[in-house]
Amino acid sequence: MDSKSIMINYTHRQAGHCESGATSNLYNFYGYQMSEPMAFGIGTGIYFSYLPFIKLMFAPMMSFRNLPNTVFHRSSKYLGVDATVIKKFSNVKDSMDALDRNLEKGIPTGVQVGVFNLTFFPPEYRQHYNMHNMVVYGKKGNLYHISDTVMEHPQTLTYDDLVRVRWAKGAFAPKGKMYWINKMPKELDIKKGVELGIKKSVYEMTKVPFWLVGIKGMRVMGKDIKKWPKKHGNQKASFYLGQILRMAEDFGTGGAGFRYIYGAFLKESGQKFENAVLLDAADLMGRTANKWREFTYIGARNCKNRSSQPEEDYNTLGDMMLEIAGMEEQVFKKIEKLKI
Amino acid sequence: MENPIENLDPVYKNKSYGQYREMLYSYDENGNFQQTVCYHGEPEKVVLEQAWDLFNERAEDAKQKVLAGKVSPIAYYMEKILADPLGLSMMAGVSLWKVKLHCRPFFFKRLGEKTLAKYAEAFNISVEQLKNPE
Numbered sequence: 001m002d003s004k005s006i007m008i009n010y011t012h013r014q015a016g017h018c019e020s021g022a023t024s025n026l027y028n029f030y031g032y033q034m035s036e037p038m039a040f041g042i043g044t045g046i047y048f049s050y051l052p053f054i055k056l057m058f059a060p061m062m063s064f065r066n067l068p069n070t071v072f073h074r075s076s077k078y079l080g081v082d083a084t085v086i087k088k089f090s091n092v093k094d095s096m097d098a099l100d101r102n103l104e105k106g107i108p109t110g111v112q113v114g115v116f117n118l119t120f121f122p123p124e125y126r127q128h129y130n131m132h133n134m135v136v137y138g139k140k141g142n143l144y145h146i147s148d149t150v151m152e153h154p155q156t157l158t159y160d161d162l163v164r165v166r167w168a169k170g171a172f173a174p175k176g177k178m179y180w181i182n183k184m185p186k187e188l189d190i191k192k193g194v195e196l197g198i199k200k201s202v203y204e205m206t207k208v209p210f211w212l213v214g215i216k217g218m219r220v221m222g223k224d225i226k227k228w229p230k231k232h233g234n235q236k237a238s239f240y241l242g243q244i245l246r247m248a249e250d251f252g253t254g255g256a257g258f259r260y261i262y263g264a265f266l267k268e269s270g271q272k273f274e275n276a277v278l279l280d281a282a283d284l285m286g287r288t289a290n291k292w293r294e295f296t297y298i299g300a301r302n303c304k305n306r307s308s309q310p311e312e313d314y315n316t317l318g319d320m321m322l323e324i325a326g327m328e329e330q331v332f333k334k335i336e337k338l339k340i
Numbered sequence: 341m342e343n344p345i346e347n348l349d350p351v352y353k354n355k356s357y358g359q360y361r362e363m364l365y366s367y368d369e370n371g372n373f374q375q376t377v378c379y380h381g382e383p384e385k386v387v388l389e390q391a392w393d394l395f396n397e398r399a400e401d402a403k404q405k406v407l408a409g410k411v412s413p414i415a416y417y418m419e420k421i422l423a424d425p426l427g428l429s430m431m432a433g434v435s436l437w438k439v440k441l442h443c444r445p446f447f448f449k450r451l452g453e454k455t456l457a458k459y460a461e462a463f464n465i466s467v468e469q470l471k472n473p474e
Contacts (some may be wrong), residue, residue, distance in 0.1 A: 014364045014377060037373075057391070059420060086350030116421070117464070122360045124388050125423060152361050152377070169431040170423075196474065239394060242387040249384050264373040286367030300383035303390050307400075 010137035012109045012147040012154045016261055017253060019071045019133040020045055021149030022110050026072075026135065029108055030184045038190075041265030042078055043071030046258055047204060050217040052224065056171075057127055059243035064257035066204075068112055068131040068172065072179055074200070078193040082183040086176035092163055093235045095176030099136060102180060108137040108147075112177040114168025120155040130172040136162075180202065190340055198335050201262075206332050215329045222321030229314050232336070235306055236237040237314065242303045245296050256296070259289035259328075266335070273340050281334045287325040295320050395422055406473060412448030412472045414439075417463045432462035 010029055020040035027034040040046075045066055052060040069085060076083035089095035102109045108214025114130040115121050137143030144162050148156045157165075166176050203212040212220060222245075228237035248257035263285035270278030299317060366374045380388075402416040420427050425443070429436045434455065441447045442455075453467070460467045 014363050016365055016375070055424065058394070058424065124392065128427060135346075150362060169433075170427050171430065239390065242390045245383060246391060255364040256368065260373060262390075263367060264365060266374060267371075269417060270357045283371055286371065287375065289365075290367055296383045300386045304386050306390065 001321055005138075005140040006103045006106075007138040007140070007145065008103070008106055008108050010135070010147060012224075013149070014152055015149040017045065017065070017258060018148070018150050019043075019068070020261070021092060022133045022135050023072045023075055023148060025147065025150055026106045026108060026110065026181055027184075030181055032184060035264075035268065037261050037264035037268055039075055040188075040258070040261045041201075041269065042193045043073075043075035044197050044200045044204065045071045046201055046262045047213075048215070048217050048257075049213045050224075051212060053225070057243070058251070059240050060224075062217075062244060062247055065131075066251065068133070068174075069177065069179065072110065072133075072195070075193070076181070078196045079188050079190070081181060081188075082185075083179065083181045085177070085179040092167060092176070095178070096159070096163065099178060100139070102178075103136065103139050107180050108135050109178050109180045110135050111166055111179075111317060112174035113165040114170070114174060115165075116168060117164045119157065119161055120146075120151065128170050130168050130170055130174055135256055146160070189274065190269075194273075195338070195340055198338055202336050206329065206336075215325050215332070218325035218328070219322060222318045222325060224318075225321060226315050226318035234309070237295060238303050238306050241299050241314075245299050245303065248292060249296055255268050256289040256292035257283060259292055263289055269340075275338075275340055277334060277338060278340075281331050284327065284331050284334070288324060288331065289318070291324050291327065295324065394418075405472075407449055409445060410441055412445045414448060414459060415443040416473055417459075417465070417470065418443070421463060428462065432458045434458060 011025065013021070013025055013028075015024065015036045017040060020036050020043060023043060024034045024036045024039040027039065043066075046064075047066040048062075048064060050060070050062045053325050054061040072083070073085055075081075086098065089098070099109055099111070110133055113132050113134060114128070116126055116128050117131045118126065118132070132148075134146050134148040137147055142159050143156045144159070146157050148155055156218075166174060168174060208214055211217070225241070228240055231237075232240070240270070249255060263282050266278050266282035266285055269275070270282055295317070298320070302314075302317075355402070361377050361379055363375055363377050366376060368374060399416065399419040402411065402419040405411045406413055406416045414428075418425070421428075421431075424433065425439045426436055428434075429439045434442070442451060442459075456467050456470060460470045463470065
């Protein structure tokens with residue numbers, strides 16, 4: 001390994017969500033000011049799916065975000081940016097060599113990693129979660145300089161550690177996936193991007209013909225919450241509830257399962273294009289997100305006293321989830337036939 | 341959006357929680373979205389503690405079973421890296437039914453070096469450690 005030191009002049013800014021933060025930082029590096037919510041909205045980061053038959057960390061799996069790499073891929077596609085995504089490599093050496101070549105050319109490169117062996121990550125969050133994103137922007141001997149947007153400051157990783165996280169095994173294994181921007185067009189057509197992004201989000205949240213995805217999935221989960229204490233007993237029910245709260249308020253969600261970030265996107269684009277419908281939807285999204293946070297506060301009380309009699313009735317929580325689902329449906333109904 | 345507000349007050353000063361600050365969004369009555377850089381709040385601590393207590397409990401349970409000779413060390417290390425048999429089969433590259441068999445001491449004793457090395461790599465330990473857990 002050569003001991004040449006490379007350091008790209010890349011600005012690290014903290015963000016709520018790993019991937020949209022990385023995307024917005026990459027756009028900023030190429031001279032286009034883009035905030036994190038904007039990248040998140042155009043890249044259709046918002047999502048919901050509830051898969052009770054798959055157990056993730058011993059509890060039903062649910063997801064508040066899209067599949068990994070969707071935000072970067074879709075935002076570059078909708079805005080007409082020339083970007084490259086390499087989905088997988090056949091072996092470890094190829095993936096690291098490709099990264100080194102990119103750094104030598106002066107291209108900050110995003111990589112998908114698993115967080116279980118990520119040494120700088122908060123220990124309490126190190127679980128099997130393979131959809132984390134970060135940007136590599138420098139190298140000195142054996143050390144790689146990393147900008148992880150959920151952390152406050154830039155970090156470093158050794159070669160071996162980086163290989164270990166880039167080749168994390170398990171569900172959604174990253175297999176060395178990496179992505180970068182080749183060239184920006186002179187003018188970005190934000191208007192078209194916002195329109196396409198909203199259209200796709202509306203489809204994914206309300207119209208997918210599968211009963212566990214989007215608003216329908218939230219309704220199914222709300223009904224399931226009511227059944228949990230009878231079906232599994234108090235202890236398991238409170239652990240399952242804890243899984244929802246952990247997924248919604250975890251490190252790198254910006255709070256309330258990305259709903260705040262999406263609301264901020266609606267508001268920002270509404271102000272940009274002076275569109276009353278968008279501003280209206282942003283207000284409703286903000287109130288929905290506050291409702292999510294309320295759900296977290298109330299649910300956490302049940303998690304606190306675990307196996308004993310629950311403080312809050314699970315029926316109330318289930319009804320609250322149904323109410324949230326109704327509110328979110330209204331938001332997407334509002335922006336469904338949007339013309340900017 | 342304005343610059344994020346910095347909140348320097350740590351909520352919890354103990355070792356395992358509240359060491360890192362993250363960025364959170366919020367929405368106020370005036371219709372503004374705010375970014376705040378702050379430490380975790382109470383609900384997060386509660387749910388995280390609940391989860392980690394369960395994981396540690398499971399690992400301790402498996403340890404006692406290994407000492408009693410009921411299950412093989414693979415079952416203990418599997419709980420220690422927070423995996424279930426399906427997850428471990430993906431990580432180690434051994435098929436699911438084999439993982440379930442290898443959790444029994446009878447089949448674990450008959451394992452070859454090659455398979456042991458596969459497991460050891462998934463657990464990030466040496467083969468010696470896998471054979472003789474602490």
